[in-house]
Amino acid sequence: MADLYRKAxxxxxxxxxxTCRLKGLAKDTPExxxxxxxxxLLREHxxxxxxxxG
Structure with a gap:
């Protein structure tokens, strides 16, 4: 079954x-x-x- 949450x-x-790569955004930006x-969230999921x- 597809995991839609993970895919989203x-x-x-x-x-x-x-976006960050194109704009060259720094690490402290909201993005x-x-x-x-x-x-x-992905690790928790x-x-x-x-x-x-298991």
Whole structure:
């Protein structure tokens, strides 16, 4: 089954990362901070998925 939540997070992260690369944004910008938040959410989601299957 497709994991739509994960796909949505990854799509948002990819879009933000492209914007940051094009604009050359520094690490302390809201966009880069959101990328860090998305990374944390993806890790938490992956841990929940692995925990539920075990």
């Amino acid at each position: 997070l990854e799509a948002e992260r990819k879009s933000l990362w492209a 880069r901070q959101r990328i860090a938040e998305l990374d944390a 992956e841990a929940k998925q692995k925990g539920g299957k």
